[in-house]
Amino acid sequence: MHDPDDKSSTLTLHLPDEVATDAFGHQLAPLLHPGMVVWLDGDLGAGKTTLVRALLRARHHAGPVKSPTYTLVEIYVISRIYWYHFDFYR
Template sequence: MTELSVHLADEAAVAQWAQSLAPQLGQGGIIHLYGELGAGKTTFARALLQALGVQGRIKSPTYSLIESYAVDALAIHHLDLYRIADPGELEWLGLDELLGDHSLILIEWPERGGSELPAPDLILQLAHAPAGRDLVVRPLSAWGEAWLAATSPLLSTA
């Protein structure tokens, strides 16, 4: 599968790419977001949720672990696993119940969930750079490949 690396000049560029990805996600899927604190994971997630049509305040799920939204037929679940000490703690979240057609799941800090998490369609790795952020996009499914193909022209000009 193809991997793409690109430099995003600033927070606005991170948000712009999230907005460009949104139209591809109407059928749902799973996105894992990796990166250090402050790398842009939540910025990306908020911009994506807004582009998908989530109205009002978009809360970070840092303390609640999960925030869920519904936009038309799409169920969106944003997870932040930073506070998870052991993957076994995820059992009570009912992740299996979140999966399904027209479910989009965004997971920040997926490395803390280990094998308890569903496999992603797309991995986004955000990293601090001297100016802006570096982004590596790795598709892991046919959907992820299609999403990347549709958005990569925008990334090459970011």
Template sequence: MPITLNDEAAQVAFGEMLGQALAGRGQVHLIGDLGAGKTTLARGILRAYGHVGAVKSPTYTLVEPYETASARIFHFDLYRLGDPEELEFMGARDMLGSDALCLIEWPSRGAGWLPVPDLEVRLQLVSDGRRVSGTAYSQQGRAVLARMPACLSHKEDEC
């Protein structure tokens, strides 16, 4: 069941809840059009781990690492990725294979190279804010959805 988030504060709060449910690990694909709020959601997730600084989309650097007391987080933005093989050259395999949390915006740009995520979060612009929905692709992703109080779907792998 999709959830509507009425404003930026609601998006950040939802991101914090999601961050707590993720428990500092896994791969999350953030999907949505430009301006849908992927980076805002990432900011909320990072706040769940105590990050208080700015969070900007790493559009030009492709990845921004964050170290907190409780988690290592890699925030990817693949919008400007020329070829999925570039991920290999920048060492993404090590980042994705580590015991870290990886947030990936524009994962379609890495298609064929990126592994299947634990969780896919879709953001859609709607007249009254943003609509967010999620789909789990692993046992870990299903456990995250189960821990989210706002996920009321009857399906175990979607919210």
């Protein structure tokens, strides 16, 4: 389970604008594999969904990518791999 105090697998980056976040998403996307979980920690509007959108775009998802604030989870099936975008805001 995710332990927010365990910094051994934590990456902290400053992404100054949306272009930088998009570029990082495209760099990170090829490194993700089935079974992996990526936790994005940040205030509302910090850019978490923007990063998820970049990841999915990098994997050639062309449709909309919206924040699962109300639905709790949005599921994308790309090349038979399921991507689950959860929002644990509440």
